[in-house]
Amino acid sequence: MKKLLALLLAGAMALSMVACGSSEPAAPEAETGSVYYLNFKPEQNDAWQALAAAYTEETGVPVTVVTAASGEYETTLMAEMGKSEAPTLFQVNGPVGLANWTDYCYDLTGTEVLGQLTSDGFALKNGDAVAGIAYVVESYGIIANKALLAQAGYTPEDIKSFADLKAVAEDITARSSELGFAAFSSAGMDGSSDWRFKTHLANLPIYFEYQADGIGSTAAIKGTYLDNYRAMWDLYINNSTCDPAELAGKTGDDSRNEFLEGKAVFFQNGSWEYGSLSAVYADEDLVMLPIYFGVGDEANQGLCTGTENYWCVNSQAEQADIDATLAFMNWCVTSEKGTTAMANDMGFVIPFKAAVESPNLFVKQDVAYTAEGKTPVSWNFPTMPSEEWKNMVGSALTAYAADQTDDNWAVVVKNFVDGWAAEYALANG
Amino acid sequence: MEKALKKYSPIFVLPTLLAFTIGFIVPFFEGLYLSFCQFTTVKNAKWVGIGNYQRVFADEAFLHSFGFTVKYAVVAIVLINVIALCLALLLTRNMKGTNIFRTVFFMPNLIGGIVLGYIWQILINCVLSLVGQPLLALNSQAGYWGIIILTAWQQIGYMMIIYIAGLQNVPDDLIEAAQIDGATQWETFWKVKLPMIMSSITVCVFLTLTNSFKLFDQNLALTGGDPNHLTEMLALNIYQTFYARAGLQWKGLGQAKAVLFCLLVVVISFAQLKATRSKEVQQ
Known part of the structure; x- marks a missing residue:
């Protein structure tokens, strides 16, 4: 019996040793280099995998695409960067995200792929160096259901300013029991949805302030247009599918589903929603309106168009891998296969010369608005000082929604203005 | 051999x-x-000395999370141990269906903290909206009690099993002798059973104490620290410092907090072990 026990123990020990010495992954071919892309957008994972396989088949260069789970990009990137087989291609969300990774961004100056950009504005600069390049341009605004709008007796052409939007929304709310739908889908403040308001909607007061002051970023925001922000937020929460006090727990899916089920006419979101909306609605039923804010030249305001997705190349990778990565990026945005896949399979509008036209309705609308001479609202939220600032504003907005007093709004203003200065000092001090 | x-x-x-x-x-x-470095990835660290530790003590959110954790730990430890011991006493009386009850009370312990957090978030938000109170994301009081209720519900069953084992180990002759001497039920419990299960109490208090200080997933899932970091506990604060902040200075700060946190948990648990051990009796 004792012998048996000893044998068992010895066996277990041997097993654990074997487990420790599992085989090393095959070394990549050093001469040709390889590409490891850590992808940010889970929706496009399948399309990226297919594109990577197509590239490998064409050139023989191995391309690995790994997609981080939604909301886990920074965590995944940090873990992967610490490994010996680190990603060669990754992304940052603008100047603030870049702060983490400045030491890891290869200077893209003079690379072929940089020359393919349609405008210099899509390059992310770090001093004189080019740290990243935007690879997708997106638009957001107020998505409207034309059929429901017609049922309420309006057309999208009736809405040309904030005053129009307010009149239409309040009229729909007044008749909501008769119509059977509300004006706005719920402005959920759960983590899956609050970015629509603490980041995207908050872009507008920042944009107009930057415009008025002629600046592109600031250490201290003044909050000149926060009254308009409040008016807009009031409109969203008081003409919605649910009691404002319940917004704290409403998710992004709740909001989208309300729109898909025809319970609401308006839904503030962006071109990335086209996939899920077009599954239910035909193109002629949908329209994206600019977020009219009651400021500036509303007649000539376009959609909010910009990017917060920048490709960066890992400067600490082997030179062969860097070269392979640059070649892969260039192939993606110049070759027929690459550009077609990015436009059709991923639904992207890419800011490169060889871009193929995207079937995305909202993107086409953005192009049409711009052609009419309207000015797109640029994305200024990459200049927000930190995630913490967004969270503070979001938290105050949620509290205000539940109890709409001037005191609670004062907290939003305080977090917006004082919080900006404090967080800016923390990030840059 | x-x-x-x-x-x-x-x-x-x-x-x-x-x-x-x-x-x-x-x-x-x-x-x-x-923790003495500035770094983004672990292989690429630059020595900066004790600067990170100095900044820890200037971080109000961290100090608040420490206070919040202590407030939580005191209430949770008392609540969990008292209720678990009461249940253990009830379920060692040869009642009918004892095994079913034991199983039922133990079961919440088998569900992961994140899942429990989300389930309780739905439950508590539902109740709060029915009684017209602000939801969890806005209500730090509800968040505080929510975490206590959740963790109590989760851990009571586990501690109960340990107490049951302890109670079953109390020799019958001691209890019989006490009864012959005319001790009441309360006296038997207080003067005979309790001293005899002191070793179980040591274990249970140790477990609840360290669990309380290390609590992370339930906190993350139930409140996520909302509103405004008011329900953020130590472990979550460290995690947020490390991962939710962009910039070179944060990783080292998070690491320094983690080292202090580790020391704190070790010191507190040793102090507790020493204190309760001294009350244990030899059988």
């Missing part, structure tokens, strides 16, 4: 020791080193 065991013991210890070294000792000392 004993001699052979002694002779070969290093060989038997080796695999576990290796795993312990790789999985604990090396990362611990690397973490200690990194």
Whole structure:
């Protein structure tokens, strides 16, 4: 019996040793280099995998695409960067995200792929160096259901300013029991949805302030247009599918589903929603309106168009891998296969010369608005000082929604203005 | 056999020791080193001295999370242990269906903290909206009690099992002797059973204490620290410092907080072990 026990123990020990010495992954071919892309957008994972396989088949260069789970990009990137087989291609969300990774961004100056950009504005600069390049341009605004709008007796052409939007929304709310739908889908403040308001909607007061002051970023925001922000937020929460006090727990899916089920006419979101909306609605039923804010030249305001997705190349990778990565990026945005896949399979509008036209309705609308001479609202939220600032504003907005007093709004203003200065000092001090 | 065991013991210890070294000792000392550095990835650290530690004490959110954790721990430890002990007393009386009850009370312990957090978030938000109170994301009071209720519900069953085992080990002759001497039920419990299960109490208080300080997933899932970091506990604060902040200075700060946190948990648990051990009696 004792012998048996000893044998068992010895066996277990041997097993654990074997487990420790599992085989090393095959070394990549050093001469040709390889590409490891850590992808940010889970929706496009399948399309990226297919594109990577197509590239490998064409050139023989191995391309690995790994997609981080939604909301886990920074965590995944940090873990992967610490490994010996680190990603060669990754992304940052603008100047603030870049702060983490400045030491890891290869200077893209003079690379072929940089020359393919349609405008210099899509390059992310770090001093004189080019740290990243935007690879997708997106638009957001107020998505409207034309059929429901017609049922309420309006057309999208009736809405040309904030005053129009307010009149239409309040009229729909007044008749909501008769119509059977509300004006706005719920402005959920759960983590899956609050970015629509603490980041995207908050872009507008920042944009107009930057415009008025002629600046592109600031250490201290003044909050000149926060009254308009409040008016807009009031409109969203008081003409919605649910009691404002319940917004704290409403998710992004709740909001989208309300729109898909025809319970609401308006839904503030962006071109990335086209996939899920077009599954239910035909193109002629949908329209994206600019977020009219009651400021500036509303007649000539376009959609909010910009990017917060920048490709960066890992400067600490082997030179062969860097070269392979640059070649892969260039192939993606110049070759027929690459550009077609990015436009059709991923639904992207890419800011490169060889871009193929995207079937995305909202993107086409953005192009049409711009052609009419309207000015797109640029994305200024990459200049927000930190995630913490967004969270503070979001938290105050949620509290205000539940109890709409001037005191609670004062907290939003305080977090917006004082919080900006404090967080800016923390990030840059 | 004993001699052979002694002779070969290093060989038997080796695999576990290796795993312990790789999985604990090396990362611990690397973490200690990194807490004095500025870094983004662990391989690429720059020594900055004690600056990180100085900034920890200037961080109000961290100090608040420490206070919040202590407030939580005191209430949770008392609540969990008292209720678990009461249940254990009830379920050692040869009642009908004892086994079913034991199983039912133990079951919440088998569900992961994140899942529990989300389930309770739905439940508590539902109740709050029915009684017209602000939801969890806006209500730090509800968040505080929510975490307590959740963790109590989760841990009571586990502690109950330990107490039951302790109670079953109290020799029958002692209880019989007490009854013959005319002790009441309360006196039997207070003067005989309680001293005899002191070792179970040591274990349970130790477990609830360390669990309370290390609490993370339930906190993350139930409140996420909302509103405005008011329900953020130590572990979550460290995690947020490390991962939710962009910039070079934060990783080292998070690491310094983690080292202090580790020391704190070790010191508190040793103090508690010493205190309760001294009350244990030898059978």
